[in-house]
Amino acid sequence: MSKNPIIAACPYCGQISVETEEKAFKNQKEADNWAVTNCKCYEATKIVNKNKTLGRAREEIDKMFGGSDGTDRRPARDLLMLAATLIVDGEIETVNVSLSNGTKAKVATGTKNALSITRTDTQATKQEV
Numbered sequence: 001m002s003k004n005p006i007i008a009a010c011p012y013c014g015q016i017s018v019e020t021e022e023k024a025f026k027n028q029k030e031a032d033n034w035a036v037t038n039c040k041c042y043e044a045t046k047i048v049n050k051n052k053t054l055g056r057a058r059e060e061i062d063k064m065f066g067g068s069d070g071t072d073r074r075p076a077r078d079l080l081m082l083a084a085t086l087i088v089d090g091e092i093e094t095v096n097v098s099l100s101n102g103t104k105a106k107v108a109t110g111t112k113n114a115l116s117i118t119r120t121d122t123q124a125t126k127q128e129v
């Protein structure tokens with residue numbers, strides 16, 4: 001290895017790891033991400049778990065509100081993902097959204113630090129005669 005090795009440091013506890021031939025980093029950003037993902041300190045573990053939860057939330061929100069009716073629901077999905085992020089950050093507890101097609105979405109704090117995502121399709125029939 002001719003260049004200076006990149007040093008990966010956990011920003012929470014300061015534990016450092018130097019790249020090796022087997023563990024080569026493309027750049028400092030990749031090294032820093034590696035440090036957080038592989039550090040076992042409390043803060044790094046919390047961040048890793050939070051990112052895992054948000055990854056699962058994104059998948060579920062895409063599945064549940066993916067616009068299977070042919071409409072573009074991306075803005076609504078982005079709003080629900082923002083809600084999920086704020087809930088995981090502890091900023092808010094619950095967000096209820098009514099979509100324009102009558103579907104209701106709820107993102108809330110679940111059990112054991114999980115997220116709860118609910119989709120409710122209302123099929124009310126009303127006649128005025």
Ligand SMILES: [Zn+2]
Pocket residue numbers: 010011012013014015039040041042044
């Ligand atoms: Zn750490």
